[in-house]
Amino acid sequence: xxxxxxxxxxxxxxxxxxxxxxxxxxxxxxxxxxxxxxxxxxxxxxxxxxxxxxxxxxxxxxxxxxxxxxxxxxxxxxxxxxxxxxxxxxxxxxxxxxxxxxxxxxxxxxxxxxxxxxxxxxxxxxxxxxxxxxxxxxxxxxxxx
Amino acid sequence: xxxxxxxxxxxxxxxxxxxxxxxxxxxxxxxxxxxxxxxxxxxxxxxxxxxxxxxxxxxxxxxxxxxxxxxxxxxxxxxxxxxxxxxxxxxxxxxxxxxxxxxxxxxxxxxxxxxxxxxxxxxxxxxxxxxxxxxxxxxxxxxxxxxxxxxxxxx
Numbered sequence: 314x315x316x317x318x319x320x321x322x323x324x325x326x327x328x329x330x331x332x333x334x335x336x337x338x339x340x341x342x343x344x345x346x347x348x349x350x351x352x353x354x355x356x357x358x359x360x361x362x363x364x365x366x367x368x369x370x371x372x373x374x375x376x377x378x379x380x381x382x383x384x385x386x387x388x389x390x391x392x393x394x395x396x397x398x399x400x401x402x403x404x405x406x407x408x409x410x411x412x413x414x415x416x417x418x419x420x421x422x423x424x425x426x427x428x429x430x431x432x433x434x435x436x437x438x439x440x441x442x443x444x445x446x447x448x449x450x451x452x453x454x455x456x457x458x
Numbered sequence: 459x460x461x462x463x464x465x466x467x468x469x470x471x472x473x474x475x476x477x478x479x480x481x482x483x484x485x486x487x488x489x490x491x492x493x494x495x496x497x498x499x500x501x502x503x504x505x506x507x508x509x510x511x512x513x514x515x516x517x518x519x520x521x522x523x524x525x526x527x528x529x530x531x532x533x534x535x536x537x538x539x540x541x542x543x544x545x546x547x548x549x550x551x552x553x554x555x556x557x558x559x560x561x562x563x564x565x566x567x568x569x570x571x572x573x574x575x576x577x578x579x580x581x582x583x584x585x586x587x588x589x590x591x592x593x594x595x596x597x598x599x600x601x602x603x604x605x606x607x608x609x610x611x612x613x
Contacts, residue, residue: 420559421559424463424466424467424470424559425559425560426470426473426474426560426573427560427561427566427569436560436561436565437561437562437563437565438559438560438561438562438563438565441562
């Protein structure tokens with residue numbers, strides 16, 4: 314199992330943080346442009362899914378799967394979005410994203426007086442802790458399965 | 459714990475409040491925070507020492523600061539207490555709570571003193587009410603560790 318990369322967006326669609334573990338194919342555009350496209354797609358998928366859903370949707374977790382990878386979207390009550398790409402077989406990603414939110418984002422960004430909440434995150438401690446949590450998760454492995 | 463979170467956030471806001479605006483100098487702002495800490499410590503120690511007996515000597519009081527006071531306010535003990543037995547005490551905290559969420563290393567080092575001023579005052583206030591006049595200063599070389607130096611004024 315493998316974790317590829319992670320995007321974090323605030324409620325206005327601004328990219329707060331991007332982290333990458335394994336990514337063999339780059340998109341060939343700038344990070345900002347890529348983030349905008351990603352956010353746009355997430356936004357559309359979310360509204361589409363809510364519209365066509367035959368039952369009530371309450372959970373802030375969504376995932377889709379292609380042949381090669383799986384995208385996980387986790388949205389907090391404060392509407393911060395975590396988008397994580399993994400391989401198809403990855404397990405327990407919802408728990409991992411929740412852990413990233415409560416144990417990394419809340420602790421090292423929200424409780425860090427040096428981090429403004431609506432700007433891209435510059436804290437090195439945050440990046441280090443994020444990396445640590447992801448590397449410790451069972452879904453992370455050095456090579457794709 | 460929720461009540462700890464409130465204290466952390468309120469302290470964060472207190473710091474950013476005294477530092478906002480250009481009219482005030484760094485020293486003035488630090489002095490303000492230190493004064494807040496002093497007033498808090500002066501009252502707080504009265505409440506915290508309700509049940510404890512009288513202290514034997516100065517060192518006994520310092521031990522009280524390192525153990526009980528620190529546990530009550532910061533949920534941990536001071537990691538190391540040193541003294542030259544001539545009125546200088548150095549308190550090492552290897553993971554100071556107001557700095558532990560900020561960085562591990564040198565990032566934001568220049569802003570760290572702002573987050574120590576209140577605590578310096580707190581310690582000075584506590585000691586003042588226990589009958590010790592002193593000067594408390596703090597120093598950081600690497601976050602989140604810091605040391606507080608207490609210099610007792612004799613005479």
